Amino acid sequence: MALLTVENLSVGYHTRKGFLKSVQGVSFALAEGESLGLVGESGCGKTTIGMSLMGLLPENAAVTDGRILFEDKDLLKLSKKEIRQVRWKKIAMIFQAAMNALNPVHRVSEQIAEAILAHDTEISEETAMKQVESLFQVVGIPPGRMRDYPHQYSGGMKQRAIIAMALSCNPSLIIADEPTTALDVIVQDQILNAIKDFQKRLNVSLIFISHDIAVVADVCDSIGIMFAGQLVEYGNVKDVFDVPMHPYTRSLLASYLTLDKDIVQLDSKPGETPDLVNPTPGCRFSERCALADAACSLNTPEWIEISPTHKALCNQFK
Amino acid sequence: MKDPNTVIVQLESISKTFRTRTSFLKGAPKEVVALNRVSFEIFKGEIFGLVGESGSGKTTTGRLIVKLETPDSGKLLVDGNDITQIKGRNLKNFRKKVQMIFQDPYQSLNPYLSVYDSVSEPLIVHNVGDSATRKDRVRQSLKDVGLSPPDDFFYRYPHQMSGGQRQRVAIARAMVLKPEFVVADEPTSMLDASIAIHIFNILSELRKKLNVTFLFITHSLAAARYLCDRIGVIYKGEMVETGAAEDIIQNPQHPYTQALIQAHPRFRHGPILKKYIR
């Protein structure tokens, strides 16, 4: 049974230019212990999805449609108090610029112990510290660094500490929003390995939000490709990468620079993000699409099922 | 076009140390060595990639070459002349030849200047031509970076453009004087992948068209490999390896370069992928 089911989620922001439809009709499901990657360029709505799951949307945002079922409860219908109980205890988040989230005047271990104590009043301080110690082991911080202050940590170590903090309340779902974007390649590799490791070991579900398609391919079981607020391709990582269907997925893969293959001059189409205040009724990718014909910009694209674990939102393959 | 015999920029044992200003209570100021005796040269007409992680000194190198910073020691030759001490008229002539493209297109354009004002500024500063010729040069420069028809962009302001368009305006500004040498400091790190490729292609076209030499600073080996003829890998203020781009990737000598290549994200999926990833 699915731990999390998102059905037809639509979220928008009230802005000066009008109501910006940031996420439209997104549906996916996540089983216990499964990891899902959400990939797309900036402004495609992937962070907004993470924020709606956490109940942390800013004041000018509004959920216009859909349900978020988590452990059979609709998160969108919960009161503020109830949502606070779910947040961090059941669903935790690793933010984009998480390294700055540590308070510089307290020891790292104490900050995490505090987070544990805040959500579990039963246990003693010593038990909390014990838990921190084992958490540090999970994320790969040497026990000798327990008593350090944040400024004594490198960027990668801080990110590990933040991951430990997210894990501190034994959540069943972790949302990682670009957790390695600010890090250097070598550190990124280490953090990704740490994430893969704890995810397997603790059997926690993971939603991994990233702009880097190779990183997601490496970490996740299934993948959702997002474009302009919509999910355009969704499925098992292996299926999606074996036969990428949606032209946007293909263009993402084509513009990915690797070290392995021969260099080919890539044809580039600069991508302007479509207008999300008045989105076209047709396919939003049609303007940039190599396969698009006149019908594409008029007809609403529909999902086609390539296999039970793979589908794409495109009218070209019907 | 590419001329392996003419050195255009040469760094000889360049060092640079920054002193962090500390408060009264913390005691002595800390010294951060940004560059430690770095030497390399860039040949005329090539794109030289400088690869390193944050804090490695790669940006400092670029800033030294365009004279936004002055080295503590060492020689920096551009066209055979040492530029570390130049001032006044010589400096102004130097500025005409050497330009820079900055990392963040949201920050590198003055929000209060229109595209025309920004791109024409170098021409005005260096007193190039009358207003009609300047207009032509600006028009040409915008066309070169793919902003066409250029007249439609003249009176746009940075906030009315996307990140990719802004960066192209910044490139047009750097190119309008037809410089000999341009430092591009992570010009795509704030942009999405498809736009980044587009920017790379523009730079590559410009190199052919204007016969300009580039120093391309990046944290991504893959980007350097795509765009550059030669690559230098910099680590903790020291140049650890330089060589032809493909040699560095295929046959890295230094352990740090090997680690970089090892850590680079790669796809581990089926053979069909080959069709899409090139």
Added chain:
Amino acid sequence: MTVNQSTQTSKISVRPAKRFPTIERLKEGWSVYKENLIGKIGLTLLVIFALMAVCSFFPPLIDPMYHPMTGVDPLITHSTGPSWRHWLGTDFIGRDILCQLLAGTRIAFMVGISAAFMSIFLGTVIGMIAGYAGKIADTLLMRLADMIMVMPTLLVVLILSSLFGQLNIWTIVLLIALFRWPGVSRVIRAQTLSLKERPFIEAAKVTGASHFRIIFRHIMPNVLPLSLLYMTFRVTSAIIIEAALAFLGFGDPSTVSWGMMLQWVWKTGHMFQAPYWLLPPGICISLLTLSFYMMGRAMEEVLDPRLRKEVAQE
């Protein structure tokens, strides 16, 4: 390789190029401003006062006895209350209070805006130079600013005017301007310091732009909105200082200002006998300074997006 370009950008450029973005920017600012209640009240008050200032030119044309300074109603020899002939009454020698009040509005605007403009001009230029130049120039200018800032403006002007006798209104304006720039220059300097590190300034440097060009072409437009904001606050303080000086008897005796009117009420012993004479200038001083202050607050919101409320309008 083809940079597949022309089709793409031509699609985007269908939008008409905006030729006057400064006007666009003002329009956008106005749309934020007009949603601010305090700003609207301030602006309404200001418009009323501006009308009053314009009206001040008419009464002397109707009848010389309505001249605020020299026009005396020959039928009246002492202060009288409101009547049809004198809507707000007359002062102790039979001059019309309404006419004086209108003339005072004009003077208040003149003093407030010119003193504020001068101090803002000084403060902005000095602040930009100090912030941009740094080092010794910065230290010198800012210590000078500190020195002037700690001097009590009112007291110093009082001492100066007792030394040199009655000061001309323009001298007073100049003195206020000379004493009120340091606050502005500190703010502008801080702003310049942060702008100086921004890449677009470095880009201009790499281009070869001179320091002069960088300061006035690149930094100034970016600090000007802030200067404008401070101008509204400076208008307030200039009006209050001028009123205080005039009330204490150090104003320009040849002009009719609100402070001067208050001084006449007080000197002739009408303080508690003639509320029709005491209240109008007092209320006007408060309301005009309040209106500038309110406008400043609203402008602050226009300039600082963080203060903007973009709440869901459902």
